[in-house]
Amino acid sequence: MSKYQEGLKIIEERCGNNKDNVISLATIATEPSSDGNPIPIVRDVDAYYEDCVFYVVTYAKSNKMREIAQNKEVAFSVNFQWFSGNGIGENLGWVLDPKNAEIRTKLRTVFAEWYDDANNEKDENCCILAIRLTRGTVIKDHGAVRYNMDFVNKIETNEGKTI
Template sequence: MSKYDEAMKLLEEKFGNKDILISLSTIALKPGFNGQSRPAARIVDAYYEDGAFYIVSYATSYKMQQIAKNPEVAVCIIVDNFTADGIGENLGWVCDENNAEMMTKLRKIFAEWYYEANNDEDPNTCLLRIRLTKGLWNDAHKGIRNEIDFVNKTAD
């Protein structure tokens, strides 16, 4: 098994088929105090599958506005020492037929809280996909540092 395949298997074991909390960072629309771009981070519930995280959001939220302007994002899962860069993409309304398969999974995974937090009848309730481009498992205490290139499907 290649290092990339091993990394993908580990991602699936750690994050697949469950509701996980991740830190999602975008670039804020307004500059920082020095006039330069600044990050905007928040914790979101996510579902991982095949090199991407899926998040239910709201089309007019700050994060979705920020992603529309600059789709480059970063994620962090601190407990597992995993960080990654990715491309955010608004896949549209959660009830769009193109989202039916993924939303069936998400409603099941997020069942405990999904309908308290989301209104599927509102066309602004949307599905956000974060396609990972580069990732890093980094645990200095265990001497682990594995870089993953999701685009070229390599790891070292």
């Protein structure tokens, strides 16, 4: 098994298997700071992981979705799982769009305890955000083992960068 495959196995064990993950999701604000620099914004969201993608049910007019529409590059960290990295955010559209039926069913199952309390599916702005992973780092044994993952090329790298 390659180091990339080992890293994927760890990610699946920690984040997969129909788990409700809390991830910190970072975007860049739509307006720069007063001195013209980009402003990073981070928030925690519930996410479902499958095949190198995190899925989040959110609101299309939220700040995070506005920020992703302007700059699709995001960063993430899975809370307490020693896994962080970068991805591309994509608005998959309204949760009730027929093209989202399969993933919506999975999301409703994984988030069953709170889904209906937090989401109004009748509102067409209730949407699914897909975070397609591009790079990430998985840490094992308190840093003794690191997997630097390139999800685009499907390889483990030695560079130790997540950007």
